[in-house]
Amino acid sequence: xxxxxxxxxxxxxxxxxxxxxxxxxxxxxxxxxxxxxxxxxxxxxxxxxxxxxxxxxxxxxxxxxxxxxxxxxxxxxxxxxxxxxxxxxxxxxxxxxxxxxxxxxxxxxxxxxxxxxxxxxxxxxxxxxxxxxxxxxxxxxxxxxxxxxxxxxxxxxxxxxxxxxxxxxxxxxxxxxxxxxxxxxxxxxxxxxxxxxxxxxxxxxxxxxxxxxxxxxxxxxxxxxxxxxxxxxxxxxxxxxxxxxxxxxxxxxxxxxxxxxxxxxxxxxxxxxxxxxxxxxxxxxxxxxxxxxxxxxxxxxxxxxxxxxxxxxxxxxxxxxxxxxxxxx
Amino acid sequence: xxxxxxxxxxxxxxxxxxxxxxxxxxxxxxxxxxxxxxxxxxxxxxxxxxxxxxxxxxxxxxxxxxxxxxxxxxxxxxxxxxxxxxxxxxxxxxxxxxxxxxxxxxxxxxxxxxxxxxxxxxxxxxxxxxxxxxxxxxxxxxxxxxxxxxxxxxxxxxxxxxxxxxxxxxxxxxxxxxxxxxxxxxxxxxxxxxxxxxxxxxxxxxxxxxxxxxxxxxxxxxxxxxxxxxxxxxxxxxxxxxxxxxxxxxxxxxxxxxxxxxxxxxxxxxxxxxxxxxx
Numbered sequence: 001x002x003x004x005x006x007x008x009x010x011x012x013x014x015x016x017x018x019x020x021x022x023x024x025x026x027x028x029x030x031x032x033x034x035x036x037x038x039x040x041x042x043x044x045x046x047x048x049x050x051x052x053x054x055x056x057x058x059x060x061x062x063x064x065x066x067x068x069x070x071x072x073x074x075x076x077x078x079x080x081x082x083x084x085x086x087x088x089x090x091x092x093x094x095x096x097x098x099x100x101x102x103x104x105x106x107x108x109x110x111x112x113x114x115x116x117x118x119x120x121x122x123x124x125x126x127x128x129x130x131x132x133x134x135x136x137x138x139x140x141x142x143x144x145x146x147x148x149x150x151x152x153x154x155x156x157x158x159x160x161x162x163x164x165x166x167x168x169x170x171x172x173x174x175x176x177x178x179x180x181x182x183x184x185x186x187x188x189x190x191x192x193x194x195x196x197x198x199x200x201x202x203x204x205x206x207x208x209x210x211x212x213x214x215x216x217x218x219x220x221x222x223x224x225x226x227x228x229x230x231x232x233x234x235x236x237x238x239x240x241x242x243x244x245x246x247x248x249x250x251x252x253x254x255x256x257x258x259x260x261x262x263x264x265x266x267x268x269x270x271x272x273x274x275x276x277x278x279x280x281x282x283x284x285x286x287x288x289x290x291x292x293x294x295x296x297x298x299x300x301x302x303x304x305x306x307x308x309x310x311x312x313x314x315x316x317x318x319x320x321x322x323x324x325x326x327x328x329x
Numbered sequence: 330x331x332x333x334x335x336x337x338x339x340x341x342x343x344x345x346x347x348x349x350x351x352x353x354x355x356x357x358x359x360x361x362x363x364x365x366x367x368x369x370x371x372x373x374x375x376x377x378x379x380x381x382x383x384x385x386x387x388x389x390x391x392x393x394x395x396x397x398x399x400x401x402x403x404x405x406x407x408x409x410x411x412x413x414x415x416x417x418x419x420x421x422x423x424x425x426x427x428x429x430x431x432x433x434x435x436x437x438x439x440x441x442x443x444x445x446x447x448x449x450x451x452x453x454x455x456x457x458x459x460x461x462x463x464x465x466x467x468x469x470x471x472x473x474x475x476x477x478x479x480x481x482x483x484x485x486x487x488x489x490x491x492x493x494x495x496x497x498x499x500x501x502x503x504x505x506x507x508x509x510x511x512x513x514x515x516x517x518x519x520x521x522x523x524x525x526x527x528x529x530x531x532x533x534x535x536x537x538x539x540x541x542x543x544x545x546x547x548x549x550x551x552x553x554x555x556x557x558x559x560x561x562x563x564x565x566x567x568x569x570x571x572x573x574x575x576x577x578x579x580x581x582x583x584x585x586x587x588x589x590x591x592x593x594x595x596x597x598x599x600x601x602x603x604x605x606x607x608x
Contacts, residue, residue, distance in 0.1 A: 039429065040425040040431040041431065044421065044425050046418040047418050047419065047421070047441075047481060048440070050478055051444050051478070054475065058452045058455040062451070062452065062454060065454070065458065125342060125346060125349065126346075129343075133346050137349055138594070140349065140353040142594050143353065143357060143590065143591060145590070146583075146589070146591075147586070148535075148558070149541065149558075150541055150562055150582065151360065151580075151582055153562075154360075154564070155360045155576070156356065158359070158363065158572055158575070158576060159356060159359060161572070164371060164376065166359060166376055169376055201356070205353070268545075269541070269562045283450040287454070291453075296454055299454050300454050303451035303452070303453075303454060306450075306451045307448050307451050314446055317446070318442065318443075321442075
């Protein structure tokens with residue numbers, strides 16, 4: 001009975017509940033172990049303090065720096081002056097910055113469309129496979145997902161190596177002579193395409209497995225009745241399957257949008273934003289501005305623009321998640 | 330539902346499955362295969378998909394490279410301490426959330442969920458400046474703290490779920506028998522929680538083990554304090570065009586994660602669907 005109460009108690013809307021007292025009568029420290037008072041706050045204190053110092057403080061510091069005149073001089077000597085929104089003005093007046101913003105959105109759009117399309121197709125395929133095939137495909141997906149970012153990035157550099165890379169070898173072998181010693185990382189669009197390929201390759205497994213587990217929750221009866229009604233395959237997907245997995249689909253979608261910015265690592269290691277600035281997206285631009293050009297103020301401003309752009313998607317993600325299940329209860 | 334279909338109709342499906350597996354596995358396979366291929370075969374004009382001869386030379390080069398042991402030790406040290414710290418602190422928070430009723434619990438969990446999605450890529454600059462101001466640059470404890478914060482939210486979320494599955498009656502009856510609340514938790518719930526702790530910490534290990542960005546920008550002058558991912562990313566600068574050695578290093582670095590995930594595949598798939606973890 002108290003387990004039911006425990007569950008009910010986890011929903012704040014239901015009753016103040018004095019029911020925990022019974023279990024504490026034998027306790028030596030009744031006032032402290034009643035689950036109220038100071039104890040819960042002591043237990044969460046380290047986590048809250050950690051978050052405040054390691055997450056909230058850096059964020060506030062970034063906002064402050066973005067409002068200051070903060071270069072190498074101020075980094076060493078301190079005493080940065082506040083200049084209001086001048087850094088944001090400089091940034092938004094710079095056509096190079098807008099080029100980076102445009103490229104970031106292009107990068108995001110291509111990645112997300114490819115990831116969502118491919119992972120939906122893979123999920124649908126896995127659902128239709130036999131037991132053996134399903135295990136094989138899922139294992140392959142998990143292995144890909146487990147591949148560390150740095151390892152994957154190094155391998156892709158090797159795959160697309162101009163002289164000994166297997167991709168050029170195969171393409172040349174297939175009759176595309178122009179790919180003989182083709183320097184992928186020296187051409188902007190080619191380097192951009194490789195970064196996209198790498199990010200998609202690394203992201204599809206998570207999305208596909210999550211969508212597949214959503215698919216398995218769709219009742220078989222729904223498919224049967226749809227088929228009896230004479231619905232075609234695409235029609236069933238549009239009217240039965242997709243509406244059922246829509247919440248999870250939207251969750252994965254917003255996660256992938258947010259995670260676009262994590263491509264920082266791949267880009268930094270593989271191309272450093274180059275050639276030229278063909279693969280420079282917002283986080284790369286921010287770090288380059290700050291740490292390579294010592295303009296910490298402009299870099300922070302660019303980071304804050306990134307955070308603002310991202311937070312829109314984040315709000316959407318949280319609304320989806322909390323609608324999906326009452327996680328906070 | 331489709332097992333009764335004729336073989337011919339399943340052909341495109343199986344072809345697609347084969348293609349998926351091929352695309353997923355080829356880069357991984359190629360990394361391992363190159364690592365075992367002698368340099369003369371790597372640099373030939375006709376690379377073979379299956380190496381004609383095998384060698385361990387590249388692994389010797391990679392392991393013998395300057396600092397490999399040191400960076401390996403650094404990585405292990407930072408990863409272990411970050412994950413242990415996160416586990417201890419998350420256990421307290423998760424217990425408070427799952428077993429106690431207090432004002433602000435919802436707000437706390439909201440904070441945890443937001444922290445889980447923290448924009449770490451956009452915090453490099455302030456973290457760099459803060460570490461510089463507090464003399465924490467080039468030091469491993471700085472990395473430990475950052476990795477601790479990266480893994481903490483997820484650890485709290487998952488542990489809260491695990492504690493929620495243990496019936497509170499078990500602890501309550503122990504308390505009736507004279508245990509303190511803490512004693513009841515330690516003797517009754519903790520042993521039941523151990524597998525959950527293991528599974529949770531795995532994600533933390535992987536995150537911390539793979540982290541590149543902060544290791545790259547916070548460890549600058551003290552090269553002795555670098556970690557493996559940074560070392561691997563600069564491997565080509567060190568070894569030039571020795572791709573065999575680079576792939577061997579890459580394989581050595583990836584192997585722990587690959588093995589763990591294959592062994593724990595079932596837990597992994599359900600776990601990361603629940604926690605939305607990015608590798």
